[in-house]
Amino acid sequence: xxxxxxxxxxxxxxxxxxxxxxxxxxxxxxxxxxxxxxxxxxxxxxxxxxxxxxxxxxxxxxxxxxxxxxxxxxxxxxxxxxxxxxxxxxxxxxxxxxxxxxxxxxxxxxxxxxxxxxxxxxxxxxxxxxxxxxxxxxxxxxxxxxxxxxxxxxxxxxxxxxxxxxxxxxxxxxxxxxxxxxxxxxxxxxxxxxxxxxxxxxxxxxxxxxxxxxxxxxxxxxxxxxxxxxxxxxxxxxxxxxxxxxxxxxxxxxxxxxxxxxxxxxxxxxxxxxxxxxxxxxxxxxxxxxxxxxxxxxxxxxxxxxxxxxxxxxxxxxxxxxxxxxxxxxxxxxxxxxxxxxxxxxxxxxxxxxxxxxxxxxxxxxxxxxxxxxxxxxxxxxxxxxxxxxxxxxxxxxxxxxxxxxxxxxxxxxxxxxxxxxxxxxxxxxxxxxxxxxxxxxxxxxxxxxxxxxxxxxxxxxxxxxxxxxxxxxxxxxxxxxxxxxx
Ligand SMILES: [Zn+2]
Numbered sequence: 138x139x140x141x142x143x144x145x146x147x148x149x150x151x152x153x154x155x156x157x158x159x160x161x162x163x164x165x166x167x168x169x170x171x172x173x174x175x176x177x178x179x180x181x182x183x184x185x186x187x188x189x190x191x192x193x194x195x196x197x198x199x200x201x202x203x204x205x206x207x208x209x210x211x212x213x214x215x216x217x218x219x220x221x222x223x224x225x226x227x228x229x230x231x232x233x234x235x236x237x238x239x240x241x242x243x244x245x246x247x248x249x250x251x252x253x254x255x256x257x258x259x260x261x262x263x264x265x266x267x268x269x270x271x272x273x274x275x276x277x278x279x280x281x282x283x284x285x286x287x288x289x290x291x292x293x294x295x296x297x298x299x300x301x302x303x304x305x306x307x308x309x310x311x312x313x314x315x316x317x318x319x320x321x322x323x324x325x326x327x328x329x330x331x332x333x334x335x336x337x338x339x340x341x342x343x344x345x346x347x348x349x350x351x352x353x354x355x356x357x358x359x360x361x362x363x364x365x366x367x368x369x370x371x372x373x374x375x376x377x378x379x380x381x382x383x384x385x386x387x388x389x390x391x392x393x394x395x396x397x398x399x400x401x402x403x404x405x406x407x408x409x410x411x412x413x414x415x416x417x418x419x420x421x422x423x424x425x426x427x428x429x430x431x432x433x434x435x436x437x438x439x440x441x442x443x444x445x446x447x448x449x450x451x452x453x454x455x456x457x458x459x460x461x462x463x464x465x466x467x468x469x470x471x472x473x474x475x476x477x478x479x480x481x482x483x484x485x486x487x488x489x490x491x492x493x494x495x496x497x498x499x500x501x502x503x504x505x506x507x508x509x510x511x512x513x514x515x516x517x518x519x520x521x522x523x524x525x526x527x528x529x530x531x532x533x534x535x536x537x538x539x540x541x542x543x544x545x546x547x548x549x550x551x552x553x554x555x556x557x558x559x560x561x562x563x564x565x566x567x568x569x570x571x572x573x574x575x576x577x578x579x580x581x582x583x584x585x586x587x588x589x590x591x592x593x594x595x596x597x598x599x600x601x602x603x604x605x606x607x608x609x610x611x612x613x614x615x616x617x618x619x620x621x622x623x624x
Contacts, residue, residue, distance in 0.1 A: 175191065175257050175258065175259055176191040176192060176257075176258060177190055177191060177192040177215075177255055177256070177257055177258070178255065178256045178257075178258045179192065179215055179246065179248060179249070179255055180249060180253040180254045180255045180256060181216055181253065181254065181255065182214060182215035182216035182217075182218070182219055182255060183214055183215075183216045183254075183255070184214070184254065184255045185214060185215040185216075185255050186212075186213070186214060186215075187210050187213040187214065187215055187217070187218065187234075188210045188211065188213070192215060192246075193239070193242060193243060193246065198210065209233070209234055210234055213234075215255075217230070218230050218231060218234070218243070219248070224248045224249060225248065226243065226244055226248070228240075228244075231243055231244065241402045241403070242311070242402070245316070245321045245322070245323070246321070247320050247321065247322075259271060288371050288374060288375075289302045289303045289306060290303070292374035292375075292380070292383065293380070293384075293423075294384060294387055294423060295419075295422075295423050297391075298387050298388060298391050298419075298423070301387075301390070301391045301394065302367075302370075302387050302390070302391075305336060305340065305363060305366075305367065305390065306367055308335075308336045308363070310336050310339070310394065312334045312335055312336055312338075312339055313325050313326065313327070313334040313401065314326075314333045314334050314335060323401075327339070327343055328400060328401065329343060329344055329345055330342075330343055330344060336363055337362055337363045339393070339394065339397050340360075340363065340366075340390050340393055340394065341360050341361065341362055341363060341366065342362075343397075345393070345396070345397070345400075345409065346360075346393045346397075347360075348409040349389065349392075349393050349396075349409045349412045349413050349416075350389065350393075352409060352410060352413040353385070353386075353389055353413060353416075353417075354382075354385075355382065355385070355386055355389070359386065360386075366386070366390070369386075370383045370386050370387060373386070381420075381424055384420045384423050384424060385416065385417060385420040387420075388416040388417070388419045388420040388423070389413065389416040389417075389420075391416070391419070392412050392413075392415050392416035392419065393412060393416075396412045399474070405473070405474050406474065407474040407475070408474070408475070411474065411475050411503060414503045414504070414505065415503070415504055418503075418504055418505045418534070418536045421535055421536040421539065422534070422535040422536060424535075425535035425536075425538070425539055425572060454577065454614075455577050455578075455579075455580070455614035457485065457486075457487050457488065457489045457615075458485070458486070458487050458529045459487065459529075460487050461487070461527050462487065462527040462528065462529050462567075463484055463485070463486055463492070463519050463523065463525045463527070463528055463529070464484070464485050464486075464528075464529045464530075464531060465482055465483070465484050465512075465515035465516060465518075465519055465528060465529070465530050465531065466482065466483045466485075466515075466531050466532065466578055466580060466581035467480070467481065467482040467483075467508070467511035467512045467514070467515045467530065467531070467532045467581055468480075468481055468482075468508070468511055468532060468533060468534075468578055468581035468582045468584070468585040469481075469502075469504060469505075469506070469507025469508035469509075469510065469511045469534070469585055470507060470582070470585035470586045470588075470589045471502060471503070471504050471507050471589075472589055475501065475502055475503055475504075476500065476501060477498070477499075477500055477589060478498075478499050478500070478502050478507045478585075478589050479496055479497070479498055479499060479507070479584075479585045479586065479587070479588035479589025479590070480496050480497055480499055480507050480508075480510035480511035480514055480585060480588065481494070481495070481496030481511055481514075481581055481582075481583075481584030481585035481586075481587065481588050482494065482495065482496060482511055482512075482514050482515030482518065482581060482584065483515075483580050483581050483584060483611070484515065484518060484519055484523065485611075489614065489615035490600075491599070491600040491603070491611050492523065492598075492599070493518060493522075493523075493596065493597065493598050493599070494580075494584050494596075494597050494603060494607065495514075495518070495584070495588070495594065495595045495596035495597055496511065496514060496584055496585060496587075496588035496594070496595055497510075497514065497588055497593070497594045497595070498588055498589060498590075498591060498592055498593060498594075499589075504534070505534060505536045505537055507585070508532060508534035508536070508537040509537050509540070509552060509554050509555065510554060511532070511581075511585060512530060512532060512537055512541065512558065512570075513554040513555075513557060513558055515530065516528065516530060516558055516561055516562075516568075517557075517561065520561045520566070526565055526566050526567065527566075527567045528562075528566065528567065528568050528569070529569050529571065530568060530569065530570045530571070531570075531571045531572075531573050531578065532570075532572065532573070532578065532581070533572070533573055533574060533575040533577075533578040533582075534572075535572045538570045538571065538572045540552075540555055541555070541558055541559075541568075541570040542570050544559060579610055579614075580607065580610040580611055580614055583606065583607055583610055584607065587604070587607070
């Protein structure tokens with residue numbers, strides 16, 4: 138068959154330009170779907186490419202652009218992540234390549250004591266062979282009209298959330314029951330409810346999930362189960378007035394999943410209110426950013442429901458403010474699930490000269506809360522200490538930026554800090570608030586992380602007082618260093 142018709146390529150294309158029979162083309166159509174349900178079982182790790190092959194999850198890492206550094210991982214084999222000559226993960230190496238949660242997941246993958254060859258297996262079992270029944274179940278699932286999930290990539294979600302939703306649609310989240318079936322030493326049961334942890338359970342039936350959903354404005358019918366949820370979100374996504382709600386619902390499900398990961402792997406418990414607030418903040422950012430930065434949205438980089446995106450890069454630099462303006466970059470940092478955090482700011486002039494930087498450690502706060510506090514501190518400093526009247530406020534929280542822009546007239550019951558910000562901007566003051574990506578806000582991010590770990594308040598009035606690491610960041614901003622974002 139292969140000699141006559143050609144081999145199924147790694148991307149699932151059946152390569153045989155001429156003389157393709159109808160039957161062979163028809164079979165080829167399902168190769169990507171079937172391949173998407175295989176993964177690698179590690180032997181000696183030498184034939185598995187860290188980025189290109191599915192070995193942690195049925196999706197290869199190159200399709201998870203935000204979780205791993207593509208440059209650092211290029212060309213690596215799984216065997217490079219093991220200690221030389223031993224069947225043990227190299228903890229330092231994992232730490233360099235992956236974030237905390239991902240490294241934890243990799244560490245939980247069992248390694249054989251002997252170094253045999255790697256084997257490609259069906260995703261739900263540990264066997265290299267696969268029964269017709271298993272394949273046909275996968276194909277039928279993909280063919281059900283209700284589960285055509287191409288829309289997930291088209292409705293303008295941020296890529297990370299779209300990828301998550303796509304996995305929900307295909308029931309491909311690594312829940313405890315999936316992981317324990319694959320031989321990980323984990324209980325298959327939900328930590329809270331003691332029943333088998335399926336995708337439906339984690340996101341919709343679990344007491345923790347229901348607690349979060351019930352704090353949202355979304356009606357209970359919508360979140361009663363996976364299939365209904367996807368169907369409703371799909372319908373909302375197609376109606377302009379309902380898109381906002383579709384994005385909120387998607388982000389809520391995503392944050393419920395992240396909070397569950399933190400419980401299972403990180404031993405952290407986030408409050409349900411915190412999860413809900415974080416979901417709404419994330420949704421606001423997506424809605425805000427969507428119109429301004431089209432290229433960063435999933436629909437432009439993901440073509441169809443078979444994930445086939447090549448990550449691409451977007452470049453940013455920090456820009457000095459216009460003449461006679463002072464620029465305040467602010468950022469909030471939240472640690473320990475909101476129990477502790479920091480609010481930091483930096484003030485720079487048109488010549489990139491640094492006038493001040495500082496902030497304060499804070500407690501029991503949400504992400505938007507910390508960001509708002511940081512904006513307020515920065516603005517108070519330039520108004521009350523430097524008496525500036527032309528101010529450009531810049532932060533990576535689209536939520537807080539949109540609150541500030543809304544202005545005094547709109548909200549009677551606004552947050553006191555927000556009202557104070559509006560008051561400071563009232564008479565004879567020009568205040569512009571602008572959203573930038575995190576990559577262009579690195580120095581303020583550094584300050585926020587610094588003050589989060591130092592008790593009380595910190596203020597450096599002038600560059601000479603500042604720590605070396607911060608001065609380096611400020612210097613690279615001032616010479617227009619380019620920051621890269623993979624999307
Ligand atoms: Zn549960």
